[in-house]
Amino acid sequence: MKRIQTRVMALFLILILLMNGISFILYHLSQQTIDQYDEMLKRFLLYNDISNRSSGLVDELQAYLTDKSLSFYESYLRQKRELAERRQALLTLMDRPAYPIEMKNYSSLIDSLIKESEEVILGFHQEDLYLTSSHYRETQQISGFIQETTLSMINLELSQYHLLYQRMIDRNDALQKMGWSLYGAIFLLGMLLAYAFSNTLTSPIRQLAMAAKRIEQGDLNGENLKVPGRDELSFLTESFNRMRSNLRHMVGEIIKKSELEQELKQQALKNSEMDRLLKEMTLRSLQNQINPHFLFNTLNTLAKSAYVEGAEKTSDLITSVANLLRYTLKEREQKTTVAEEIDHVREYVTIQQARFGTRRIRVSFHLDQELLTEPLPLLTLQPL
Known part of the structure; x- marks a missing residue:
């Protein structure tokens, strides 16, 4: 038997799931906007870090050429490794860049800087002053290009940011409108479900009340009430139908018994009259x-x-x-x-x-x- 309490719990569960579903959709859409903004911020930081690493690479390289200290050489290697990691991180972060040519040139400059610095170290170790100085100048020049390109990339990102910011505002407005619309739709749906559910409860009760009023007026011959489903109201309706049928049967039995008693009384009166006549005839x-x-x-x-x-x-x-x-x-x-x-x-x-x-x-x-x-x-x- 399906209990009414189960149906009520199911109704509230549906409404809660719908509300949570709408909240999740709105949260997911908002989170996408936040993720886009976060990726752009990471790129800004990554551009700045690449620019600093490229300058640091040239500085460490110059310090090593001047001092020939092993610590400067290790610092150079660390700067080169971190610069290569930043380049790879940038490529990973921008899997599908909005400006692929600029990004390709920027990545090539980083590769060129690393290779030229390696040529400087190679010429320095071979004590080839010409090779060392020519590649070092190339390294400085490429580092300057990286600084300029970094500014250009940041400018491109900023222009892209303005578009993104406008889209974020438009999306937030759309999300807000959609949220209110969905909440309104859920409210109307909840009202419809509540009305339908309450009608399934009140309609059988009204039928029972009308049938009880007819019984109060002495009418026991109505049709059996029918309530769909197998819940408490259905059980109550079946019990009411059985009660009315039993009352109808009992009233019929009482009427038959009354008629029989009336016939017996009439027969008793006839027998009494016959006894009287018999006694009178006996007397006569x-x-x-x-x-x-x-x-x-x-x-x-x-x-x-x-x-x-x-x-x-x-x-x-x-x-x-x-x-x-x-x-x-x-x-x-x-x-x-x-x-x-x-x-x-x-x-x-x-x-x-x-x-x-x-x-x-x-x-x-x-x-x-x-x-x-x-x-x-x-x-x-x-x-x-």
Whole structure:
């Protein structure tokens, strides 16, 4: 996971590297100008040193010719060696001189001075006065030429220095302008990077705030938020999406549970109403059971009273009515037999004969005895 802190550090590192890069470029360009100025100053010093060495070489040579001292000879050799070193240093320093002809002539004069001084020493050692004096005069003359040429070279360098100085001023102005321009560009780039970076932070936060406000208003059905990258904000957004999904699931479960509880309450109310109706029906059934029993007992009492009083027909009629009523009030689900159904019909016939007489109503039964025990639903045989 890329952390936001890493991105911040990378942003600051980029800005620091850019600033240091600009500073290094400006320093390098300034250092080039300083190096050019330093090389010119070294050449001035080297010209002066060559001029002094050439004069010193002639002086040491004259002292040796006059005194013939070994110390003067060693001084001469040292001056000659150092003059040759200065010549080589000048050639090395001016690898590509601005005025090659003058530099070549100047170097040739130094070589000629060294060679003529060697010829003087050679003639002196051979005790050839003419050779010694002629070469010594050449040495003095060449030394004078070197002095004059040195002044000419310095004048050329000074004229070159004026051009260099003007270029240095122009370059410094250009560097200053370029520096301000680059620093301004870096500032604008830094602002753009800071804006882009801050936008990558604030945009997901704004989305989270808006989504949280919708949740506060009860809206849990928004689309999942998407944040590019794998940093803390991405992890926070994924956690928020999971939280909203869990809330949506929990609210759905609560709604389903509430609906189920409501259905259970309604079912409980229905069951309670059914229990009440069942109890009421049971009570009515008990009441209905009480009334028929009371009626049966009353009819039995009347039948016995009529029999005691000698009214046998009345007693039989009351008994038939009681039996008919008792059979009719049986439970409908209760099974009966063919014989019981026939007895029920006989009781009905007895009552009708009592009403209309045996002459008007005559009934005969022809039954198969094997069928009398067969089961039947109650009141299968309905007397009209």
